[in-house]
Amino acid sequence: MQWKKEADELRKIKPKHILFLCVANSARSQMAEGIARSLVSKTIKISSAGSKPSQVNPLAIKALEEIGIDINANQSKSVDSINPKDVDAVITLCAEEICPVFLGKAVRLHWGLPDPSKDLKSFRKIRDELMKRLHYLFDNHEDGQSKKLKSEVKKVYSQIATSSKSCGCSPSCCQKPSIDSKKTSLELGYAKEDIESIPEGANMGLGCGNPQIFASLKKGETVLDLGSGGGFDCFIAAKEVGKKGKVIGIDMTPEMISLANKNAQKGKYSNVEFHLGEIEQLPIADSTIDVIISNCVINLSTDKQSVFQEAFRVLNKGGRLAISDVIKTCPLPKEVDQMIEAYTGCIAGASTLEEIKIFLTHAGFKKIKITPKDESREFIKNWLPGSNIEDYVQSVMIEAVKP
Numbered sequence: 001m002q003w004k005k006e007a008d009e010l011r012k013i014k015p016k017h018i019l020f021l022c023v024a025n026s027a028r029s030q031m032a033e034g035i036a037r038s039l040v041s042k043t044i045k046i047s048s049a050g051s052k053p054s055q056v057n058p059l060a061i062k063a064l065e066e067i068g069i070d071i072n073a074n075q076s077k078s079v080d081s082i083n084p085k086d087v088d089a090v091i092t093l094c095a096e097e098i099c100p101v102f103l104g105k106a107v108r109l110h111w112g113l114p115d116p117s118k119d120l121k122s123f124r125k126i127r128d129e130l131m132k133r134l135h136y137l138f139d140n141h142e143d144g145q146s147k148k149l150k151s152e153v154k155k156v157y158s159q160i161a162t163s164s165k166s167c168g169c170s171p172s173c174c175q176k177p178s179i180d181s182k183k184t185s186l187e188l189g190y191a192k193e194d195i196e197s198i199p200e201g202a203n204m205g206l207g208c209g210n211p212q213i214f215a216s217l218k219k220g221e222t223v224l225d226l227g228s229g230g231g232f233d234c235f236i237a238a239k240e241v242g243k244k245g246k247v248i249g250i251d252m253t254p255e256m257i258s259l260a261n262k263n264a265q266k267g268k269y270s271n272v273e274f275h276l277g278e279i280e281q282l283p284i285a286d287s288t289i290d291v292i293i294s295n296c297v298i299n300l301s302t303d304k305q306s307v308f309q310e311a312f313r314v315l316n317k318g319g320r321l322a323i324s325d326v327i328k329t330c331p332l333p334k335e336v337d338q339m340i341e342a343y344t345g346c347i348a349g350a351s352t353l354e355e356i357k358i359f360l361t362h363a364g365f366k367k368i369k370i371t372p373k374d375e376s377r378e379f380i381k382n383w384l385p386g387s388n389i390e391d392y393v394q395s396v397m398i399e400a401v402k403p
Contacts, residue, residue, distance in 0.1 A: 003109075003111050003133055004136060006109040006110075006111075007109070007133065007136055007137040009107075010089055010107060010109055010137065011137065013088065013089070013107060015044070015088035015089040015107070016043070016044060016045060016088055017044070017045040017046075017047065017086055017087050017088050017089075018036065018044065018045070018046055018047070018087075018088065018089045018090075018091065019047045019048065019049060019082060019087045019089070019090045019091070019102070019106070020032040020033050020036070020046075020047070020048040020049075020090075020091050020093060021048070021049055021050070021079060021090055021091065021092045021093065021094075021099050021100060021102060022048075022050055022092065022093040022094050022097075022099060023050055023051050023094055023097045023098075023099065023100070023115075026050070026057075026093075026094070026097070026115050026116070027056065027057040027059070027060035027116060027123065027126075028093040028094075028113055028115070028116070028126060028130075029048035029049065029050060029093055030048050030056050030057075030060060030071055030074050030076060031060050031063070031064060031071070031123075031126060031127055031130055032048060032091070032093060032130050032134065033046050033047065033048035033071070033074070034064050034069045034070075034071040034074065035064070035069060035127070035130050035131055035134050036134050036138070037069075037283060038068075038069050038275065038276045038277045038283045039134055039135065039138045039277075039278070039281070040138050040281060047077070047082060047087075048074075048076075048077070049076075049077045049078060049079040049081070049082050049100070050076055050077070050078065050079065050100065051078070051079065051100045052078050053075070053076050053077060053078050054076045055076065056071060056072075056074050056076055057116075057123075059116070059118070059119075059120050059123045060116070060123055060127075062120060062123070063120060063123040063124050063126075063127045064127060065261075066124070066254075066257075066258055066261065067127070067131075067254035067257050067258060067276045068249075068251070068254075068257035068260075068261070068273075068274040068275040068276040068277075069275065069276050070273075070275070079100040079101075079102055082102070084102065084103045084104025084105075084106065085104060087102075087104060087106045088106055088107065089106055089107045089108075089109065090102050090106045090107070090108050090109070091108075091109045091110075091111055092108070092109070092110045092111070092112075093111055093112070093113050094112060094113075094115075095112040095113055095114045095115065096114075096115070097115065111133060113126055113129060113130070114126070131254070145302075146302040146303070148340075149302050149340070149343055149349070150302060152340050152343065152344050153300050153343070153344050154252060154253055156344040157229070157253050157255075157256060157344075158253045158254075158255040158256070160204060160206075160229075160256075161229075161230065161253060161255035161256045161258070161259045162255050162259075180205070181203045181204055181205035182195050182196075182203065184205035184379070185203055185205060185207075185210075185232075187378070187379050188207055188208065188209055188210050188324075188379070189209060189210035189213055190210045190212075190236075194212075194236050194239075197235075197239070198232055198235050198236065198263075198267070199231075199235070199263045199264075199266040199267040200266070201230060201259065201262070201263055201266075202230045202231045202232045202235055202260070202263040202267075203230070203232045204229060204230055204232070206229055206232075206295070206296065207295035207296045207324065208295065208296040208324055208325065208326050208346065208376060208379075208380070208395040209295065209296070209324030209325075209373060209376070209395050209396075209397065210295070210324065211233065211293040211294060211295055211322045211323055211324045211397075212233065212236055212237065212240070212293070212322075213397075214322050214397055214399060215237070215240075215291055215293050215320075215322035216322075217237055217240035217241055217245075217291060218240075218241070218245075219240075219241060219242040219244060219245060220241060220242065220244040220245050221241045221245050221290040221291055222241075222245065222246045222247075222248070222288065222289050222290045222291075223237045223241060223245070223246070223247045223248070223289070223290065223291045223292075223293060224247075224248050224249075224250065224282075224284065224289045224291070224292045224293070224314065225237065225247065225248070225249045225250065225292075225293050225294065226250055226279045226292060226293070226294035226297055226298065226307070226311070226323075227250070227251060227252075227279060227294055227295070227296075227297030227298075227300070228249025228250060228251050228256070228260060228274060229249075229251060229256050229259075229260065230256065230259045230260050230263055231249055231259075231260035231263045231264060231272070231274065233293055233295055234247045234248075234249045234260070234269075234272050234274070235263070235264075235267060235269060235272065237293065238269050238271050238272045241271065242271075243270065243271055245271060246271050246272075246273075247271060247272045247273075248272075248273055248274075248275065248284070248289075249272070249273070249274040249275070250274075250275055250276075250277045250278075250279060250282060250283070250284075251274065251276065251277075252276070252277065252278045252279070254276060257274050257275070257276050260274045261274055279294075279297065279298070279301060279307050279310065280301060280303045280306040280307055280310060281306070281310065282310045282311075282313075282314055284314040285314070286313055286314060287313075287314070287315065287316050287317070288314060288316065289314045289315050289316060289319055290315075290316055290319050290320075291319065291320055291321075291322060292311050292314075292315060292319070292320075292321050292322070292323070293322050293323065294323045294324070294325070295323075295324045295325075296324060296325055296326060296346050296395075297325070298323065298325050299325050299326050299346050299349045299350045299351070300343075300344070300346065300349055301349070302349070304351060304355075304356075304359050305359050305362065305363070307359075308359045308360055308362075308363040308365070309362075309363045309364075311363070312363040312364045312365060312402055315402040316402070317402060317403070318401065318402065318403075319401070319402045320399065320400065320401045320402070321360075321365070321398060321399060321400045321401075322397075322398075322399060323397070323398040323399075324395065324396075324397060324398075325350075325356075325395070325396060325398060326346055326347070326350045326376075326380075326393045326394065326395055326396070327350050327351060327352055327353050327356060327370075327372075327393065327394055327396050328350045328351065328352050328392060328393055329352075329353075329391075329392060329393065329394050330391070330392055331392075332347070332348060332392050332393075333387070333392070336348065336384065336387060336389065336392075342384065345383055345384070346383070347383060347384065347389060347392075347393055350393050353370055353372075353396070356370060356396075356398060357370065360398075360400050364402065364403070365400035365401065365402060365403075366400070366401055366402075366403045367399070367400060367401040368399070368400045369397075369398075369399040369400070370396050370397070370398050370399075371396060371397040371399075372394050372395075372396050373394065373395040373396060373397065374394075376390075376394055376395030377390040377394070378390075380393060380394070380395065
């Protein structure tokens with residue numbers, strides 16, 4: 001495909017500022033800007049512009065809200081307001097219309113997309129096409145193995161989000177019988193009253209512990225959940241921080257974001273929001289979060305150092321981590337270590353305790369405390385029955401503070 005060839009060429013120049021360009025109020029450029037910002041680090045500047053300033057189309061706002069991207073506050077800009085010397089690459093999105101002329105020496109790509117009509121369905125179609133192309137553009141910097149693992153993780157958890165049955169952290173869990181999510185959550189340390197207060201569909205029985213136990217959340221705090229899934233931990237945290245507090249969930253699959261938003265509407269949570277993004281490149285401003293929680297997600301990342309560096313960046317001074325995850329207690333059997341299913345099942349991607357300490361220390365954290373949970377053997381042995389996997393991995397509580 002031509003757009004893939006162009007993306008490959010653009011990647012070679014490593015642009016620091018990408019401008020999406022289209023005619024006024026077509027919404028394609030604003031949608032592209034919103035999606036791109038959710039996928040890239042803060043080191044890459046993303047802009048959009050048209051022939052003249054205009055209001056962002058409400059249907060475009062709605063289409064992106066469905067996958068956790070907020071462009072409601074975006075301001076449509078005129079191409080004349082952009083400094084040509086500041087832009088490395090321009091991606092034009094007009095199909096039959098004539099895109100505005102942009103002066104300067106920026107590399108030019110043309111991703112002609114049809115102008116959305118007046119219904120939400122057409123905006124969703126453009127959104128999904130932009131997602132595909134921008135994921136390709138920004139994901140391809142990783143090595144082949146990392147890309148494969150990330151792709152498999154997305155695939156598995158997208159399936160979980162759209163499945164009607166609950167699932168655990170065990171490999172190939174989507175092909176196994178439905179589990180009792182309430183029973184599983186009780187085993188992980190969640191309180192019965194919390195489990196029963198959460199909207200149906202939010203608790204999928206995922207995880208390896210309850211970060212709420214040691215997060216010590218306070219009224220009015222802002223909490224960030226890494227890998228928020230259907231919103232289970234976010235909804236519990238929302239009750240703890242109260243109406244003056246705020247909870248933000250980040251997930252890399254649009255299907256999980258869509259599910260979480262539906263659950264939030266069912267539960268009428270006014271202090272919870274969900275955003276599409278990757279935990280290695282958080283779409284969160286610097287120093288805006290009081291507490292970061294996460295439940296058995298960081299082990300799924302292929303770049304754990306970046307996860308902890310991003311966590312450090314977004315935390316306020318004195319902000320803290322409260323993370324449940326798994327660690328390797330000894331090297332995995334070769335046949336397990338090489339299983340894709342073991343990676344997506346929260347086993348093969350686990351780091352050692354010492355590696356976690358190094359990641360945290362290098363990121364700048366202090367007061368690091370990693371507490372193994374011996375009782376986790378009882379549920380981990382069900383992740384890969386017959387393999388004695390509980391002898392190789394263990395659930396831990398990870399705590400640290402940004403000084």
